[in-house]
Structures are given as structure tokens and as C-alpha cells.
Amino acid sequence: MLTEQFSMIAFTAALEPLRLANRATGRKLYDWLLFSEDGKTAEASNGVRVGVDHGFREAESLDAVVVCSGVDVQQLDHRSLIAVVRKLVKFGAAPGAVCTGAYVLAKAGLLDGRRCTIHWENRPGLQADFPDLDVGEDLFEIDGDRFTCAGGVAAADMMLSLIKRDHGEVVATAVTDQLILHRVREASERQRMDMRTRLGVADPKLLRVIALMERAIDRPQTMEEFARGVGVSPRQLERLFLKHLGTSPNRHYIKIRLDHACQLLRQxxxxxxxxxxxxxxxxxxxxxxxxxxHFGHTPSNERKAAV
Known part of the structure; x- marks a missing residue:
């Protein structure tokens, strides 16, 4: 199920492992159909148009239904898609999602009581709209017949795991080799790269402070509390941030909180x-x-631009 502005990388990363499983075994282990709102084409967020087989309402008798969404998923009208997915699940289809498709499943009530995941950038918005949802930070989640994954190539990791479950490790390994991947990543692996790599710093105390900051967004702590938490003085903390990041700890902390606010405003x-x-x-x-x-415009203008 391809929504408007769906993620092309998530779509192809989900589909290609299935094709390669068929190729590796010489058997048709998987078959698929593509659906869009109008049954004609679906346009990805990169502007590429993909031909589809049917419109959403024509979907029936499927073993699984996978929602592939992308940017601005919260801004779109998913009512017709939700109605179809609910009907398919009622008649036995396993519901899944790649990239931001988990938002659609959540809105359909199909993730209630199940663990799920979504792209890290969309996690704050999903949790804000569905506070009772069990949203993890893993690459993918397979909870019973529900399967969700983050964006990018995490869809390939999830599909490789499903192939291994359904057809064994030999087939999954053959597909992994065809994809030129060195290994299948585990579901529990985190979505974002290591903070050391992401920030380009290696000082362990600085990294610990930033981790504490990222966990204390809604209930701010003082710089004295952060410094005490890693065993340095406030002055030493100032020096660490200035030396490695060229800014003050307070400015970096405010940036973390403003980036969080930006995602909530958009989503x-x-x-x-x-x-x-x-x-x-x-x-x-x-x-x-x-x-x-920080951003050069107000929160109100941010929200208007997102609509």
C-alpha cells in the first residue's frame, strides 16, 4: 500500500529481499501487488512515479498487507486506506509497515497492545498522538503477526528476518549475500548511529552528559546537575563543550530541546x-x-509551513 509521498528507499528495501528469495530458491516463495489511492500511479517523496496494480479499495484475499508511507504522513487523509487495511486484517491478513507506515496502522488501531517502531525522526510525533502505544527504538519489531520497521534500509533487515523465519537461515543468508550485506542486523540494534560517530567526539564524559541531556527534555536539569552526574565541575563541563563542540553546554542543551519541539510542531x-x-x-x-x-522563525510559522 503506497501512500502519497512514500519512501522509495523503504519500498525497494522491503521488496527486493522478497524477489531475491524467489531467485535464490528458484521457487515463487513470495508474490506481491502494488496499490495506491487512485489505482494509477504512486509518487514517492523523491518525485519518482511508480505504476501500481490496483486502487486501495480493490485489495482482497491477501496474506499480508504492508503500508509504505513517508514524509508528512500525519498531514495526509488515510481514511480510505485505514478502512481497507482493517477489512483485510479482519479476514486474516497480517498487517505490516515500513518507514512511517506504522503511523497509519496506529491510527487504524492495529498496533494497540503490540510493540512497534518507526523512523527515529517520527517517534516523538507518534508517541504524542498515541501515548499508550508501545513504541521502541529498535530497527524493526515483529510482534505476533504485526511487523513494523524504521525507515531507510531497515526494511531489508526486517524482511530478511521474516524470510529466515519462514524459509530458514540458508535462504536468508543467500539473499543477504546477493544484497552485498555482510550480515543481517538484529531487531534490537538501534536506529541511529553511535553518538561518538554522530557528533565526531570521543570524550567519554562529554558523551555521557549529552546522553543525559537527551533523556531530560521535558524536565530540564541544571548544568550543575549534569556536571555532578558525570563527576566534573561546571567549569570543566564548559571547557569540554567549548573544546569539542565549539559551544556552551547550555546552548547545546537548548538545541536538543528545540529540535525535539520542531519534530512535534511538524508531526x-x-x-x-x-x-x-x-x-x-x-x-x-x-x-x-x-x-x-535558533531557527530564524517562530513556532507558529513552523507549523504553518508544515501544513
Whole structure:
């Protein structure tokens, strides 16, 4: 099921392992059909149009249904897709999602009581809209007949795991070799790269402080508390940030919280004051001024641009 602006990399990463499983065994282990809203074409977020077999409403008698979505998933009208997916699941189809497709399954009520995952950038928005959902940070989640994964090539990891489950390790290994992958990543592996690599720093105390900051977004701590948490003085903390990141710890902490707020503004309908509080700002005016100073525009303008 290809939604408007679906992720091309997630789509191909999900489909190609199935094709290669057929090729590796010389048997038709998997078959698939492509669906879009109008039954004509589906346009990916990179502008490429993909021909499809049918419209959403024509889907019937499927073993599994996989929703492939992409950017701005929260802004689109998924009512017709949700109705079809619910019908298919009622008659035995296993529901799955790649990239942001988990948002559609959540809106359909098909992830209630199940563990799921989504692209790390969309996780705050999914949790804000569905606070009772069990959303993990893993590459993919297979919970019973529900399967979801993050964006990018995580779809390939999930499909390789499903191939291994259904047809054994020999087939999954052959497909992995064809994909020129060195190994199948485990579901429990994190989506984002190691913080040391992401930030380009190696100082263990600095990395520990930043990890603490990323876990203390809605309930801010002082720099004294962070410094005490890693066994340094506030002055030493200032020196660490200036030396390795060229900024102060306070500025870096505010950036982490503002980036979090930006995702909520783009992905949810939460009131701006609620987003301010969820990002650790005690007043709307302070939040708005901080946002303007960092991004060059206000939270209200951010939300208008996202609609």
C-alpha cells in the first residue's frame, strides 16, 4: 500500500529481499501487488512515479498487507486506506509497515497492545498522538503477526528476518549475500548511529552528559546537575563543550530541546504551549523567542509551513 509521498528507499528495501528469495530458491516463495489511492500511479517523496496494480479499495484475499508511507504522513487523509487495511486484517491478513507506515496502522488501531517502531525522526510525533502505544527504538519489531520497521534500509533487515523465519537461515543468508550485506542486523540494534560517530567526539564524559541531556527534555536539569552526574565541575563541563563542540553546554542543551519541539510542531496537532512544556520550556514567550533565535522563525510559522 503506497501512500502519497512514500519512501522509495523503504519500498525497494522491503521488496527486493522478497524477489531475491524467489531467485535464490528458484521457487515463487513470495508474490506481491502494488496499490495506491487512485489505482494509477504512486509518487514517492523523491518525485519518482511508480505504476501500481490496483486502487486501495480493490485489495482482497491477501496474506499480508504492508503500508509504505513517508514524509508528512500525519498531514495526509488515510481514511480510505485505514478502512481497507482493517477489512483485510479482519479476514486474516497480517498487517505490516515500513518507514512511517506504522503511523497509519496506529491510527487504524492495529498496533494497540503490540510493540512497534518507526523512523527515529517520527517517534516523538507518534508517541504524542498515541501515548499508550508501545513504541521502541529498535530497527524493526515483529510482534505476533504485526511487523513494523524504521525507515531507510531497515526494511531489508526486517524482511530478511521474516524470510529466515519462514524459509530458514540458508535462504536468508543467500539473499543477504546477493544484497552485498555482510550480515543481517538484529531487531534490537538501534536506529541511529553511535553518538561518538554522530557528533565526531570521543570524550567519554562529554558523551555521557549529552546522553543525559537527551533523556531530560521535558524536565530540564541544571548544568550543575549534569556536571555532578558525570563527576566534573561546571567549569570543566564548559571547557569540554567549548573544546569539542565549539559551544556552551547550555546552548547545546537548548538545541536538543528545540529540535525535539520542531519534530512535534511538524508531526502533531499538539497546542504550541503543550509542545513548549514537553520540550522543557516554562513559558510560551520564552519558547517562542528561543525558537526564533535558533531557527530564524517562530513556532507558529513552523507549523504553518508544515501544513
Amino acid at each position: 502533531t496537532r499538539m497546542p504550541i504551549l503543550d509542545i513548549a512544556m514537553a520540550s522543557g520550556f516554562s513559558s510560551a514567550s520564552y519558547f517562542s523567542q528561543s525558537y526564533l533565535d
